[in-house]
Amino acid sequence: MNDLTQLTYQLDGHVATLTMNAPPVNALTRTLNDELTLALDRISEMDEVRAVLLTSAGKVFCAGADLKGRAENIKVAGDFSAHSRRTRECFHAIRECAKPVVVAVQGAALGSGLAMVASSDIIVVSDKASLGLPEVDVGLLGGCRHAMRLFSHSRLRRMALTGMRVGGEELYRLGIAEVCTTPEDLLPKAMEIAQTIASKSPVSTRMGKHTLNVIEDMSLRDGYRYEQDMTAQIGKTDDAKEAQRAFAEKRAPVFTGR
Known part of the structure; x- marks a missing residue:
């Protein structure tokens, strides 16, 4: 997949690692959005891939929507609807990928980042990770329906209405994450799970x-x-x-x- 610019692809055995790399905070730009959808659609049809490990470079997993880029791309009638559709399909591409997706979250996953995590099959976090819905602070909504797959009624509403973040150790305590480990051990632990999946039929x-x-x-x-x-x-x-x-x-x- 040499045509990717904000996403890297690496095949290790039967596990494909997708690493988001859109500095400084891996915001979901239009480019990253489209590349994630494209890569996952391709992986669905690649016999050599049996499991996917989704992660990101840097200290932040994904800080959410690229608000600046969205403003630049929404100029005429129809642009907002097209943007919304493109974003939805990115999350659906994770959930509907034919291969199981293990997500490794090393830092904050906010808004769109939380939706990516919730769309994955198995969640592994570091003790520096957190999930949050900070859109209330900028007059928006984002990721609440996806977050309902992870959080209880009261906790979700507290997050959405206050901007509260839930840290890695709490995510593990709540049973949302399968593993909470150090940042150094995050990828090895996630890869271990992905390789176990890849060893099955x-x-x-x-x-x-x-x-x-x-x-x-x-x-x-x-x-x-x-x-x-x-x-x-x-x-x-x-x-x-x-x-x-x-x-x-x-x-x-x-x-x-x-």
Whole structure:
């Protein structure tokens, strides 16, 4: 992916690391927004990638929307609607990426940054990380619906109405983050989880993530029925048959993604 300018791509085994690099605070510029969407859409169709590690360079994960850039790009009728659509699709690209996304948050993830974190599958944070919705201080809203996937009713409203931030250790205590570690150990811990995912059947993790996305807003009855149907489909794949043979033969499975 040599055409990326504010995002770097690196493949390590079957794990693709995407690193946001838009100094000084990794604000979600139009360029970064479009590059994230493009990279994740490409990764969805790359057989060599089985898991994604999303992180960023510098001390701030993402300070939110690029307000200056947005003002420069919204000049005529239709520009604001186009901007809003582009931003939505960036978050959806993370959630709908066919490959599971592990996010490593080293610093503040605010507004749009929080929405990126909430759109990921597994969250790993450092003890310097924080999630927040500071838009109340500039007369805006942003990321509240995504934050509802992470926080309780009262905590979310306190964050949205006061600008309060929630730190890494509290995110771990609340069960929002899987790991809270030092900044130095953040990427190794996140990579360990991503590599574990990548060691599983790619067809199983791909269909598993898709199923989890679909049933999230379903009733218990409909959601479990859908899950049962998808289980039957997964069970017909070569990878499922290989996993069962390997289990019986007490050996490591060799997956082909079919």
